Amino acid sequence: MGRLQPATAALVALWLALAALIATLAPARAETPEPNGPVLHVFWSLTCPVCIRQKPWIDGLEARFPGLRVEAMELSRSDRDHARFDAMAAERGIRPEFVPTLMLGPRAWIGDTPTLRAEIEAAIEAALTGTETVTDSALRLPIWGEVDAAAASLAGVTALIAFVDGFNPCSLWVLTLLLGMVIASGSRSRVAVVGVSFLLTTALIYGAFIAGLFSVMAWAFALPWVRWAVALFALGFGLVSIKDYFWHGRGFSFSIPEGQKPGIYTRLRRLRQEDLNTPALIAATVAMAAGIALVELPCTAGFPVVWSGILADRGLTAGAGFWGLLALYVLIYLGVELVIFAVAVTGMSLGRMGERHGRALKLIGGVVMVALAGALALRPELMEDLGASVLLFGGALGVALAVLLVHGRRWWRA
Numbered sequence: 039m040g041r042l043q044p045a046t047a048a049l050v051a052l053w054l055a056l057a058a059l060i061a062t063l064a065p066a067r068a069e070t071p072e073p074n075g076p077v078l079h080v081f082w083s084l085t086c087p088v089c090i091r092q093k094p095w096i097d098g099l100e101a102r103f104p105g106l107r108v109e110a111m112e113l114s115r116s117d118r119d120h121a122r123f124d125a126m127a128a129e130r131g132i133r134p135e136f137v138p139t140l141m142l143g144p145r146a147w148i149g150d151t152p153t154l155r156a157e158i159e160a161a162i163e164a165a166l167t168g169t170e171t172v173t174d175s176a177l178r179l180p181i182w183g184e185v186d187a188a189a190a191s192l193a194g195v196t197a198l199i200a201f202v203d204g205f206n207p208c209s210l211w212v213l214t215l216l217l218g219m220v221i222a223s224g225s226r227s228r229v230a231v232v233g234v235s236f237l238l239t240t241a242l243i244y245g246a247f248i249a250g251l252f253s254v255m256a257w258a259f260a261l262p263w264v265r266w267a268v269a270l271f272a273l274g275f276g277l278v279s280i281k282d283y284f285w286h287g288r289g290f291s292f293s294i295p296e297g298q299k300p301g302i303y304t305r306l307r308r309l310r311q312e313d314l315n316t317p318a319l320i321a322a323t324v325a326m327a328a329g330i331a332l333v334e335l336p337c338t339a340g341f342p343v344v345w346s347g348i349l350a351d352r353g354l355t356a357g358a359g360f361w362g363l364l365a366l367y368v369l370i371y372l373g374v375e376l377v378i379f380a381v382a383v384t385g386m387s388l389g390r391m392g393e394r395h396g397r398a399l400k401l402i403g404g405v406v407m408v409a410l411a412g413a414l415a416l417r418p419e420l421m422e423d424l425g426a427s428v429l430l431f432g433g434a435l436g437v438a439l440a441v442l443l444v445h446g447r448r449w450w451r452a
Contacts, residue, residue, distance in 0.1 A: 076165035208337035272411035279404030
């Protein structure tokens with residue numbers, strides 16, 4: 039027992055030393071508390087071009103706003119912060135789908151536009167000074183109610199591009215030719231069956247093509263030069279379309295090849311056969327529409343390429359948001375054709391689209407495409423602001439209409 043006493047004394051001395059050390063360290067730790075100023079949480083990704091473009095502004099916020107702490111979490115290289123992203127997004131009532139997403143207190147912002155930057159800076163200033171800020175990124179629409187500005191800008195750009203794309207001369211030429219031939223049969227039910235079958239088939243094929251194109255773009259836009267490649271493609275597509283207005287039939291063109299048109303005429307004439315019952319008529323229309331859709335794809339691919347590039351540049355992923363925008367695109371794209379179809383069914387008469395109309399539509403589409411090319415290359419943030427997008431499209435349409443009025447007046451009457 040006597041031998042244990044030194045060991046016991048040593049243990050007691052050790053515990054006393056540890057207690058003294060803890061007592062000494064505890065006040066020192068309390069003297070350096072965790073920062074209690076506002077914290078801006080930034081969720082971003084190295085594969086997101088918008089995030090890369092936004093990063094220099096993010097990096098300068100702490101120097102511009104003393105007392106602010108920026109906590110940036112990169113999501114592509116590790117899963118460590120994904121659960122935190124999900125939890126913080128759920129607390130603020132948003133979906134953890136898009137980057138960049140910035141959070142300050144109970145508020146969150148998605149994307150990067152001059153308007154959002156100004157709003158975030160106002161919120162930071164208010165958090166630092168203890169005042170309230172009333173800036174709000176939500177838009178309030180009469181029917182839909184409150185809509186986030188980032189989502190509204192994507193929906194607005196989608197609607198604008200799809201509307202212009204809907205006046206594609208190739209697809210309108212095929213539709214008017216098809217309905218004109220079927221109207222000659224004198225059967226309204228046959229016109230309805232053929233029209234519905236044709237429009238549904240082309241919508242499904244066009245939608246599938248755009249979805250596949252976007253999946254490629256979403257991956258490729260991780261490379262910094264892809265946005266420039268898309269801009270160059272849009273510029274080339276637009277200039278070729280403008281060329282087709284002034285010098286139709288000369289040189290390279292994004293149109294249905296002349297050698298393919300006799301085959302299209304032959305397929306369309308088959309739909310006038312009286313011995314085709316309804317199932318056979320539907321099958322023949324679907325097969326014909328699928329074949330023609332592939333033939334006219336070079337003529338219709340321009341705007342989907344640009345639209346997919348804009349969505350990929352904004353960091354959109356192939357989730358529910360994309361499929362909703364795609365449905366909106368296809369519905370608006372078909373709007374013009376649905377109007378033509380309704381006229382054909384109700385009136386049982388329809389004029390064919392002539393070369394003059396096609397050339398005018400080529401000019402309009404070409405000018406809009408050149409404007410989009412310039413925005414993608416020089417000012418991509420324009421596509422992130424709904425008002426700026428409307429002004430861009432309005433300006434391009436105004437230029438095209440001015441050319442038609444000044445240059446095309448004599449040509450149109452010829």
